[in-house]
Amino acid sequence: MQKNLIIASTSTLYGGGYLEYLIPELEKHFADCQSILFIPYARPGGMTHDDYTARVKTAFAPLGKTVTGLHEFEDPVQAVREAEAIFTGGGNTFLLVTQLYKYKVMGVLAEVVKNGTPYLGSSAGSNITGLTMQTTNDMPIIYPPDFRTLGLIPFNLNPHYLDADMQSKHMGETRETRIKEFHQFNTVPVLGLREGSWLEVKGDQITLKGNLSARLFRQGKDAEELETGSDLSWIK
Amino acid sequence: MQKNLIIASTSTLYGGGYLEYLIPELEKHFADCQSILFIPYARPGGMTHDDYTARVKTAFAPLGKTVTGLHEFEDPVQAVREAEAIFTGGGNTFLLVTQLYKYKVMGVLAEVVKNGTPYLGSSAGSNITGLTMQTTNDMPIIYPPDFRTLGLIPFNLNPHYLDADMQSKHMGETRETRIKEFHQFNTVPVLGLREGSWLEVKGDQITLKGNLSARLFRQGKDAEELETGSDLSWIK
Numbered sequence: 001m002q003k004n005l006i007i008a009s010t011s012t013l014y015g016g017g018y019l020e021y022l023i024p025e026l027e028k029h030f031a032d033c034q035s036i037l038f039i040p041y042a043r044p045g046g047m048t049h050d051d052y053t054a055r056v057k058t059a060f061a062p063l064g065k066t067v068t069g070l071h072e073f074e075d076p077v078q079a080v081r082e083a084e085a086i087f088t089g090g091g092n093t094f095l096l097v098t099q100l101y102k103y104k105v106m107g108v109l110a111e112v113v114k115n116g117t118p119y120l121g122s123s124a125g126s127n128i129t130g131l132t133m134q135t136t137n138d139m140p141i142i143y144p145p146d147f148r149t150l151g152l153i154p155f156n157l158n159p160h161y162l163d164a165d166m167q168s169k170h171m172g173e174t175r176e177t178r179i180k181e182f183h184q185f186n187t188v189p190v191l192g193l194r195e196g197s198w199l200e201v202k203g204d205q206i207t208l209k210g211n212l213s214a215r216l217f218r219q220g221k222d223a224e225e226l227e228t229g230s231d232l233s234w235i236k
Numbered sequence: 237m238q239k240n241l242i243i244a245s246t247s248t249l250y251g252g253g254y255l256e257y258l259i260p261e262l263e264k265h266f267a268d269c270q271s272i273l274f275i276p277y278a279r280p281g282g283m284t285h286d287d288y289t290a291r292v293k294t295a296f297a298p299l300g301k302t303v304t305g306l307h308e309f310e311d312p313v314q315a316v317r318e319a320e321a322i323f324t325g326g327g328n329t330f331l332l333v334t335q336l337y338k339y340k341v342m343g344v345l346a347e348v349v350k351n352g353t354p355y356l357g358s359s360a361g362s363n364i365t366g367l368t369m370q371t372t373n374d375m376p377i378i379y380p381p382d383f384r385t386l387g388l389i390p391f392n393l394n395p396h397y398l399d400a401d402m403q404s405k406h407m408g409e410t411r412e413t414r415i416k417e418f419h420q421f422n423t424v425p426v427l428g429l430r431e432g433s434w435l436e437v438k439g440d441q442i443t444l445k446g447n448l449s450a451r452l453f454r455q456g457k458d459a460e461e462l463e464t465g466s467d468l469s470w471i472k
Contacts, residue, residue: 010408014406014407139415140330140369146379147379160408171249184282
């Protein structure tokens with residue numbers, strides 16, 4: 001079986017419900033699965049893993065899918081190996097990556113998704129599909145053993161990508177400046193994925209979906225806008 | 237000699253020159269020094285260490301101070317030990333911390349500043365005066381060997397602190413949300429220091445300076461606004 005991923009910038013659009021804008025896509029994406037394994041590890045609190053999983057259950061109930069949280073299994077590696085489909089939700093990427101290494105799930109997760117287990121990521125859960133987590137927007141609230149992630153696509157992502165606010169008097173770095181700083185030390189391309197955009201990955205084919213363009217940053221090159229519907233399979 | 241620090245949220249205010257708003261303070265702060273050792277390590281590129289140091293030389297020239305970059309010394313540990321005064325500039329905190337550990341400067345820097353070498357930090361150079369770098373806004377462009385920093389004050393800082401924009405339709409986390417996430421795993425208090433604010437540290441006395449209030453976050457407590465002029469020595 002071939003790789004089959006939806007990699008979304010965000011779970012929720014302003015004014016919309018959880019995963020609401022993606023539901024028509026998810027119906028197709030998970031058409032052949034009855035059950036989805038949910039990875040709640042990115043959530044740093046405010047909401048328990050049980051509550052986070054309950055929210056996902058509610059979102060998938062109209063599609064007739066059962067959802068189980070990875071934290072409910074005694075053997076998370078086996079749970080990932082046996083999953084029909086997997087969804088990793090958003091939160092803090094430093095925490096998510098730390099937990100994936102702690103529970104020794106990083107390797108097996110990459111393996112099963114490469115071998116065709118349908119995958120959905122949002123925000124932090126999308127960040128980890130890239131080569132490293134080094135273009136996250138999140139705060140380093142915990143020290144991960146490694147910044148390398150799943151490598152399911154041959155570049156990095158910046159979810160929730162934000163254009164610079166030209167009216168702002170704030171002197172902190174813009175998102176574009178931060179990504180350019182990344183390229184002082186790293187050759188990995190970075191795709192800035194705006195809220196409402198997602199990547200559809202089918203085997204080696206990567207396509208930009210949603211209504212918006214995405215912004216591609218490559219070392220030593222000017223940033224460029226890629227229109228929705230673009231084939232992104234050439235980026236590496 | 238007692239600790240003597242100026243810890244500034246930013247080097248530059250909107251529409252102002254480099255360090256311009258701080259010059260009257262710096263004249264007093266560095267009154268007894270002829271020379272300042274500048275640590276340019278946070279700068280990830282776009283500007284060389286030489287160019288960054290030249291900018292600092294220009295800023296301090298009207299005060300009659302000579303400025304030398306730490307990168308110009310063969311033995312950076314000795315340079316820190318012998319410095320009359322030290323300024324660490326802004327850039328990327330992950331890079332700054334990585335370099336300070338690489339050149340084995342973290343320990344000696346904490347030691348000399350504890351023993352009275354006057355210190356100025358801005359942005360990343362202020363971040364490192366806290367207990368850890370875990371409340372930085374920067375992107376993890378490089379993997380530091382440790383998140384622990386100088387511990388010159390008994391709490392953490394969030395420089396360039398930004399209030400939530402209530403008009404925004406962006407679904408990424410606000411700064412306050414990120415700091416609350418930090419407190420799910422860490423008991424260290426965090427001071428959100430707005431651009432134009434700085435801390436004056438004289439021995440164990442810590443005072444908030446500038447025209448603005450600062451926002452204090454503590455685990456399990458509501459965030460609170462502290463007025464300028466406040467004694468912050470009680471925070472730990």
